[in-house]
Amino acid sequence: MDADVIVIGAGLAGLQAARRLQDNGLTVTVLEGSDAVGGRVRTDRVDGFLVDRGFQILNPAYPAVRDFIDVRALRLQHFGVGVMVRDGSGLSTLAHPLRHPRLLLETLRSGYVTPGEVFALARWLAPTLIRETASSRATGDATLADALDAAGVTGPLRRSILDTFLSGVLADAGGTTSANFVRLLLRAFAFGAPGLPAQGMQALPEQMAAQLTRPPLPELKVAAVRDTGGGVEVETDAGVLGGRMAVVAAGPVEAAELTGITAPAMNGLTTWWFSVQESPLAEKFLLLDATGTAGGPAGPVVHAAVVSEAAPSYAPAGRHLVEATTLLGPEGGDADEAAVRRDLERMYGTSVTGWELIARHEIPRTLPAQPPPLIDRRTQRVGDHVFVAGDHRDTASINGALVSGDRAAWAVAGLLRGRNEV
Ligand SMILES: Cc1cc2nc3c(=O)[nH]c(=O)nc-3n(C[C@H](O)[C@H](O)[C@H](O)COP(=O)(O)OP(=O)(O)OC[C@H]3O[C@@H](n4cnc5c(N)ncnc54)[C@H](O)[C@@H]3O)c2cc1C
Known part of the structure; x- marks a missing residue:
């Protein structure tokens, strides 16, 4: 196994999931498809x-x-x-x-x-x-x-x-x-x-990422997540990684593509x-x-x-x-x-x-989109060893992304603990 848990996506939800899993004594690998952490919270320097x-x-x-x-x-x-x-x-x-x-x-x-x-x-x-x-x-x-x-x-x-x-x-x-x-x-x-x-909105995810003992791996896009029955296999452009569990925090549409859940508008x-x-x-x-x-x-x-x-x-x-x-x-x-x-x-x-x-x-x-009725605690477990997290699972906001990542991590840690694997 490469890690206890593989987190896919280093947006706010993925980073909060990774921090909480780490706090629970688990090894976590975070895979990020783009060139840096933050997801929808990124900052560029343009002409000063x-x-x-x-x-x-x-x-x-x-x-x-x-x-x-x-x-x-x-x-x-x-x-x-x-x-x-x-x-x-x-x-x-x-x-x-x-x-x-x-x-x-x-x-x-x-x-x-x-x-x-x-x-x-x-x-x-x-x-x-x-x-x-x-x-x-x-x-x-x-x-x-x-x-x-x-x-x-x-x-x-x-x-x-x-x-x-x-x-x-x-x-x-x-x-x-x-x-x-x-x-x-x-x-x-x-x-x-x-x-x-002071340093731009991206300072928020960067603060979170800095607390991870295993820094997120950028430019590693995940093509598929497979529940093997005993764990997960995550296919990236650089090869296949194995883990006990996966948290797919890849954004609403990408998470749907990777797990088969319905994508929101x-x-x-x-x-x-x-x-x-x-x-x-x-x-x-x-x-x-x-x-x-x-x-x-x-x-x-x-x-x-x-x-x-x-x-x-x-x-x-x-x-x-x-x-x-x-x-x-x-x-x-x-x-x-x-x-x-x-x-x-x-x-x-x-x-x-x-x-x-x-x-x-x-x-x-x-x-x-968050039409009525508000459901701010959507199901996150989508397989024996696969969870999804992100603002689409809670509320469409920074708060929702953080809450969702945290919630998925507690659930995963609880399951692994139940199997005496933590
Ligand atoms: C312009 C704008 C304004 C906003 N204004 C506000 C506001 O004022 N207040 C507020 O509360 N919220 C606001 N939001 C919403 C808030 O930013 C988001 O709700 C939150 O950042 C979502 O975080 P997330 O982790 O759920 O998803 P994302 O940030 O989408 O993170 C998903 C991550 O997964 C990565 N990824 C995707 N596919 C793959 C793959 N196949 N393999 C590996 N990695 C992958 C992505 O690159 C990304 O880093 C705004 C958003 C935007 C874009």
Whole structure:
């Protein structure tokens, strides 16, 4: 046997599985098909900028991040908890009242906060805010759009803020995601201040990988996983490896190809990264567009941010980094650069002619769709000796990937212990 357990994929789920297996005294080999660890959490250096492969932020309030990650060592640079909105009358800010009390008056005067709608939203969220499990364990679930309609969240806050903000977070423009899942996400936003690590998002998986005594093996793509009855055989481009058990943490679609489970539908988005000389807005908030006729965005950009205002380490001295996010339709159609620039010009109220597009990440497999009902503990054992792990087995998020990897590892360790093999 080459190892007790072979983990396939060095994304967050695979890395957490490997760490937990190692903690249980097992030898673990991690095989990664690409050139480095991280999976969907990767960072490139481009012209002195840190550019994540798709804009995403780390929420330290995620329970698994709190439990498994040394967040302090990542030196998070925080975004404001709230959003700014461009509409016909200018720019306004809606900020978390406890985190940004100085912005309370501005928030109340924004025109998006009406007592009836805020009360309806608070009532809808309350059970999950009070107790985290209230949402994931609830029996009733519906699509986000139906749930907000039924709760009476139907005013300007919904039309101009919630629908746009959540479409960017979920990569879902149709409000088809599980309402219970969204309540869990909003809970994390209510209790945490998301941010970006000083060295880029990839610092997160790198921290995890550094704790493995057997470093993940990059550029070893797995072609097949076979349950032999007494263990597993894993076929790579460099030969066949043997182990007692395998955890397939290869991402939703690849895990399905390797194990025969059903692949979820995937939601996609595109991030456009611009190098700019002067910051167009000295604020740490995401910016939404509400100049469209229905109160939402007038073009394809669902949010933008001067990333370097929140995370100065992302830009070299004298430059700023702006991101703009657009959604990828199911058929893969995407916004063009001219439309994105038109949106940014309107949203920031400035010419973007001198802005240089330094990277564009089109990621059709950003997140597994999470329709109702929310099932946040999907089966992971797919054979006597084979488990799957990943965000598609829990919730479509960093938290879900970590929880799933951990859960698979405990199950595998328990089984091997039961056979007196640990
Ligand atoms: C643009 C973008 C924005 C996001 N924003 C957020 C956010 O703000 N908040 C949030 O919580 N989540 C966000 N997410 C989601 C989050 O990043 C993912 O849920 C999480 O990283 C998934 O981790 P995973 O380990 O399950 O899968 P993956 O990261 O997909 O890892 C799978 C790994 O397996 C490897 N692999 C695949 N096939 C093989 C093979 N045959 N052999 C060997 N290795 C293989 C892959 O190379 C990869 O490294 C975002 C994702 C993207 C892409």
